[in-house]
Amino acid sequence: MSATGLSRPRIVRAALDLIDRDGIDGLSMRRLGAELGVDPKAVYYYLPNKAALFDGVVEALYAEMRLDEIGAAGWRAELTEFATRLRDVLRRHPRAVLVFATRPGPVSAYAAGADRALARLREAGFAPRAALTMISCVRGLTVGLTIAEVVEPAGAGDTPVPQSLAAFPALAAAVAGGYDADEQFQAGLAAVLDGFAPGSFDNEETKWTSR
Template sequence: MPGNRTRGQRAGLTRQSVLEAALALADREGLKALSMRRLGAELGVEAMTLYHHVASKDALLDGLVEQVFAEVAPPRFQAASWRADLRDYADALLTALLAHPHVVPLVVSRPATTPRNLQAMENALASLRTAGFPLDRALDVLYAISGFVVGHVAAEADPARRDDRRTATDHLHPLLDLDPDEFPLLTAAARTERPRSGADSRFDFALEAMLAGFDAARRTES
């Protein structure tokens, strides 16, 4: 009955709307600006009202990680196209993380173990097993790809830059300033980068190497 609704429900809030507002605030002003009081003010309610939807500040932070991963389509890997499917998943996760650079430290430090994320992992494991991976290796593949993408973004992403992909040679600038007499190989490598270079190139190279390794392991263990 209407009279039994909580204050948060009367305010038109849901857990999802709270998390969306929290993510928008973190994107705009960084994690230091995110408090229950500030978030409540953003939503036009008292801070205590938020606890009807998120049990604690930790639960709110876990929800932010969930929100970022939720932007990636739930991974479904088909037997005939699992390599392309994994590549698409890695690219989608990369894009989602780069869209929310202030939240990347949370993704690095907090396991994505909300029920929503766990169900996505469960579904991904099922489809990887269908693609021919033993169950334990399927989990290894999922962790390896996710960990690789998160680690790459943590090393490369700059919260001050909002574009989806990095400028090709940004990461090489320190190498270009080195003394070529002291570091001949580093400076030569930096100066002979191919047109599509830098962080994008390294990401794609490493991802393709990982996929080739997964395929070799799958063939050996199947």
């Protein structure tokens, strides 16, 4: 840590706190410097630009998931635990979800966990390419459903125009029970995992085979 008390982890934590409070648009080097009580230029010594700062935020979100604590309990249980931890962290930081969804983050943030997961999936009978596809699908499903759940829609402050579903009886009946985010997540994850099985990936064609 420098004489000013700055460090990369402290800066990233302050950036995430700002995003949590004021959203992505509320984060600037000037505001970050004020939050830390330093000249904004001091931040550039640790993070050269705003893109690097966003990647640091992604790294912090991965660290909060504690993916290294996921035990070897079978491939399905491990992917379920990964998805659950990912969703829990993103729901705690709803204004940072789009940063996570659109920034790759540093490889060091996820490489160790991904390597362990890929090794375990290979032990379970999945080819390396299939295993990577599985992890990507589970991540994409989880992030997508979380975006739908917690990210404010464009024009959120405007009064919505009332709409009637009277002309669409099937749709009206389907939505009558309301929206249950947990149910959608659990059902979607189960459907994705049910579609995976050792041998369902054609290594020569490099695509999933229909069953």
